[in-house]
Amino acid sequence: MKITRITTAVVEANYDYTFIRVEADRDGLYGTGESFFAPGLTAILHEMIPLLLGKDPREIDRLARHLARKASGAGSTAGIVWNAISGIEAALHDLVGKHYGCPVYQLLGGKLRDEVRIYADCHAGGNVESWTPMLVPREPKWLQPLGSSFEQPGNYEPEAYSRRAREVVAKGFTALKFDLDSIVLLTGEEMHRPLNNVEIDRMVEVVRVTREAVGPAIDLAFDCHWRFRPSDAIKIGRAIEPFNVFWLEDPCPPDNWRQTAAVKRACGVPLLTGENLVQCHAFQPLLESQAVDLVAPDVQKCGGLLEARRIADLANLYGIGLAPHCIASPLGLMASAHVCAASANFTALEFHGQDVPFWDDLIAGDPLLQEGRVTMTDRPGFGVELNEEVAREYAKPGEGWFR
Template identity: 40%
Template sequence: MKITNVSTAVIEGNFPWVLVRIETDSGVSGLGEAYWGAGVAELVHKARPLLLGEDPVNISKITEVMIRCLSGEGSQGGATVTAISGIEIALWDLLGRALKTPISTFFGGRFREKIRIYADCHAGATPDPADYGRRAREVVEDGFSAIKFDLDTSNPFTLDISDDPHLRRQWFEPFNRTIGSQELRWMVDVVRAVREAVGPEIMVAMDAHWKFSVNDAIRLAQALEPYDLLWLEDPVPPENIEAQRHVTHSTRTPICTGENLYRKHGYRDLIEKQAARIIAPDIPKMGGLAEAKKVADHADLYYTPIAPHNVASPVGTVAGAHVCAAMNNFLVMEYHAHDVPWWGDLVVGEPTITGGFIHLNNRPGHGLTLDEDVARAHLKPGSSFFGDQPYA
């Protein structure tokens, strides 16, 4: 079997989903997905000559060749690794179809047949904590047992010191990462409202998007301890592992991070220094299925759970769910499409999501086939539809 074509189509979902198709001379093809980002589709096409003529069975070698040959494009991290992730996922799907085997089998089989997902809820309709509680209750009534809100959204106590809404979240000035006492009280009120709305059994996570200083992150995390969060995500900026570790070891609230790290090397210090209680790799971004499994196995040396960040279409989500099934330390996976009604329509063999779980089946590969009519209807303007170039 030889690879004969590698191509992309970018679908305009709530994020631009970069779909990757790999075709072979045997007629078997694979469908993958890379996380969104400028240049990702171009980088898939840049990698194409490295794949043509290769036996698609040799996934590890092909991935290593791409990492080495695209070093000039920056294959230690960023968009190049994201592009490689989409190709890698397509190769696993292709292999599964060729061998009539579900992807999870290639990673050691399943610890579980259904993958718990959490709904990203973003915020309440207004900054009133009661509205966060209402939103939480609605999503739980839709069947989710795990939810997440953003805690760094605009609140009534934000000083209006900038016209840029992204810079209006800090108390004293935009860049010093501090939390004012009223802001802190508001955040605690929001978490309390959500917890009281959903009761003690629902998993509740909060995301802070790298906003706060070490001291204020600890103040916040400690203030949230009575509400038994699943985690507090990214309370401090991501670059300094020691600072991250200090926050993690200063609170009973579990600290989660990792959505912007790449390859197993990117997670090494975080895991080995035990700087987070929960690790959140984005599988179609950080290197793909095998790389995510390596990170999970490494984290398991320290008994650290994995909770993948995920904003993918059904393709990247279900492919990721297959490798999550094979991780003993899998905790929960993000589902970011609660407000995209056609999310599941993008594929034939729509993933079965009930009760806040993705139920895996035993179809070959990830088991999904693109619905080309739906894909074309949502094609990003200017994107090619699996053509010779990334652009139409």
């Protein structure tokens, strides 16, 4: 079997959902993968296409390693190259699953569970929003009548958190995540932001009222986006211990895992990190130092499904759980779900599309998420297909559509 054609398409949603389609020399056989957004991503993808044409798509790992070696030879093992490799690797999985008539989880060793639990990423006041690949706010056509709700006054008041938490639980989700750093972000520095007691008290109050709003049975995680120094993160961690959070995410800058490890040693709150790390060896130092309780590789940029599975297994060796980061379309979320179904230490998978009005409609058939879960089916490949009629309506201007 040979790869005959590779094309891309980009949907301008809250982020750029970047799709890669790999076709083979078998009657209409193709696979579709998704990459995490990045500036210049489709240009990188198109540079990679000649390296793949004529190759056997069943040699998934060989092809991914070949792309990585070539990119490394050119001195560019930076993250963006890995976004591209991850999307191609995913498309190969979808294609090979379809070729053998089996779901992708079978290619990963078979499923350990029939449903994958989803946690909903939430912003307190709503997150109708859209961002360029450099995280500059933008207003695509679909957003103009709605208006961005991202930085409205009152968004970061405790009542906004409790109201939003109740709304999302009413949709059937049993695990939620809120941003904790947003409360102080508007006036602060980007990293190593020193916190005063009043600010820490506000964060603790947000955690308290959110817990009170949803009761003890709902899992609640809080994200700090790498903002704080360990001494302040420890104060936050200790103060929110009574509220039994699911995890505290990225409390400290990522440049030295000993900062995060210090937080973990000093308080009883589970910690999570890893959404920007690429390849399993990047996770090794933080796993070896037991700096966290959970890792969050992003399947759309960590190197692909096999790499995510390797990260999961390495973490499992240290008793550390898997809770993948995911801001993808339903197709990318489903690719991640196949890894989650096949990983022993899986805890929960992120969903970041609540306020994208067309998110469910981007794939054909029933909505993917039911009662905060994804059900793994016997359908071949990822088991979902883009609804191109709908998806194309939101195509990013200037990008080709699978041509």
